[in-house]
Amino acid sequence: MDDAKIIDLYWARSQQAIAESENKYGAYCRAVASNILPRREDAEECVNDTWLRSWNAMPPQRPRVLQAFFGKLTRNLSLDRWRHLQAAKRGGGQVELALDELEECVSDPAGVEDALDAQETAAVISRFLAALPDTDRRLFVRRYWHLEDIGTLAGRFQMSESQVKSRLHRIRKRLKTVLQEEGVAL
Amino acid sequence: VRQDFLLQAIGEIDDSLILDAEQAPAAPVRVLRSVPRRWRYWGGLAAALVVCIGLWAGIASGVLPGLRIGSESSATAPTSPSCSGGAPAPSGEPIPGDAASASNGSPGPGGGTGPSSDESFSGNQSGPASPSASAPPSEVDGAGESLILLFGGWYVPGNPPDGAFKEENGTVLGTLACPAWGFGSTNDAPETGSEDGTLLTNVPEYAGLTVWEADGRYFLELADGSFLTLIPRTD
Numbered sequence: 001m002d003d004a005k006i007i008d009l010y011w012a013r014s015q016q017a018i019a020e021s022e023n024k025y026g027a028y029c030r031a032v033a034s035n036i037l038p039r040r041e042d043a044e045e046c047v048n049d050t051w052l053r054s055w056n057a058m059p060p061q062r063p064r065v066l067q068a069f070f071g072k073l074t075r076n077l078s079l080d081r082w083r084h085l086q087a088a089k090r091g092g093g094q095v096e097l098a099l100d101e102l103e104e105c106v107s108d109p110a111g112v113e114d115a116l117d118a119q120e121t122a123a124v125i126s127r128f129l130a131a132l133p134d135t136d137r138r139l140f141v142r143r144y145w146h147l148e149d150i151g152t153l154a155g156r157f158q159m160s161e162s163q164v165k166s167r168l169h170r171i172r173k174r175l176k177t178v179l180q181e182e183g184v185a186l
Numbered sequence: 187v188r189q190d191f192l193l194q195a196i197g198e199i200d201d202s203l204i205l206d207a208e209q210a211p212a213a214p215v216r217v218l219r220s221v222p223r224r225w226r227y228w229g230g231l232a233a234a235l236v237v238c239i240g241l242w243a244g245i246a247s248g249v250l251p252g253l254r255i256g257s258e259s260s261a262t263a264p265t266s267p268s269c270s271g272g273a274p275a276p277s278g279e280p281i282p283g284d285a286a287s288a289s290n291g292s293p294g295p296g297g298g299t300g301p302s303s304d305e306s307f308s309g310n311q312s313g314p315a316s317p318s319a320s321a322p323p324s325e326v327d328g329a330g331e332s333l334i335l336l337f338g339g340w341y342v343p344g345n346p347p348d349g350a351f352k353e354e355n356g357t358v359l360g361t362l363a364c365p366a367w368g369f370g371s372t373n374d375a376p377e378t379g380s381e382d383g384t385l386l387t388n389v390p391e392y393a394g395l396t397v398w399e400a401d402g403r404y405f406l407e408l409a410d411g412s413f414l415t416l417i418p419r420t421d
Contacts, residue, residue: 122198
């Protein structure tokens with residue numbers, strides 16, 4: 001089923017939308033989540049949450065690229081869960097866990113600003129990446145968007161791990177220069 | 187926090203860039219990905235050690251006869267021996283001079299060159315045996331343990347010699363030092379040959395019996411004076 005029809009199903013509030021999403025993009029989302037979360041159960045839960053978020057987001061949203069939409073949702077959910085798990089791991093971390101939980105209840109005064117900054121920064125990064133050679137661009141996105149490990153990247157791009165690391169290092173240095181030139185404060 | 191912000195910003199890059207990254211070559215399947223590299227290294231070493239010990243034990247115990255490292259005179263012997271036997275000579279057909287020569291170990295008549303029956307196969311005692319189809323009978327006789335690499339093949343019905351061969355051109359090659367290892371290629375329980383071509387293997391009682399060669403054919407002289415036809419391996 002093509003993406004437009006799946007989106008239509010969401011808009012029509014048909015539960016078939018979730019089944020079709022799972023059929024078409026379940027494996028992709030699972031791969032994105034698995035790169036971030038080592039436990040299969042956690043990754044699976046994030047994928048399920050992706051469908052729920054999508055259900056809540058459509059309507060009103062109508063994503064241009066459904067795969068990227070699902071991918072971003074899964075990535076964000078997985079990163080949130082990863083942070084939560086890291087907080088739990090740190091010394092029994094009840095305080096951190098509590099703060100993590102209360103974070104949902106309080107409004108973040110810098111939230112809107114940050115969101116804007118993130119969007120602007122993302123735009124700068126997008127322009128920077130678009131100007132890179134194909135291999136460098138894909139390497140960067142695979143590493144920092146998909147969060148693939150160095151070994152997998154080395155196998156995927158037929159390079160040694162040290163080559164991957166040095167190439168990523170050079171890209172990061174160039175990105176830092178570009179961000180500074182664009183006035184993005186980090 | 188700043189790194190986290192950057193990670194979040196990267197998460198919001200243009201959709202086309204995310205799709206473009208899907209064009210990257212597929213990642214190879216990594217076996218044992220979750221196993222730490224150090225463990226893989228030591229695990230590999232341990233596995234190699236186990237294989238080596240297994241091979242050594244297999245060879246030493248004879249489970250792997252094909253890899254058995256023979257001792258003397260094994261160079262020309264077939265590496266995968268199998269034996270065949272034939273039915274004893276028809277009892278109704280006397281073999282002239284046979285009983286005497288077999289029982290007292292005297293040389294076979296005719297050729298006059300047969301060794302005594304308790305000699306083992308270290309060579310042809312009466313000159314070249316002139317085998318027709320394959321290597322001459324040979325024996326690997328280690329210390330206290332004999333491995334016969336002798337004849338293989340299958341029983342040929344109705345093919346015991348008529349007895350005259352001993353008179354004319356029979357030659358005693360030696361005795362079958364069969365043994366512990368077996369008359370065939372395996373170390374199974376003794377089986378008996380049968381007329382339907384069953385492989386004769388590991389028949390300890392054939393050890394010490396005399397082997398004759400005549401006209402390029404080989405015969406095992408049984409205790410009762412009858413003969414088994416031994417067909418050299420041709421494979």
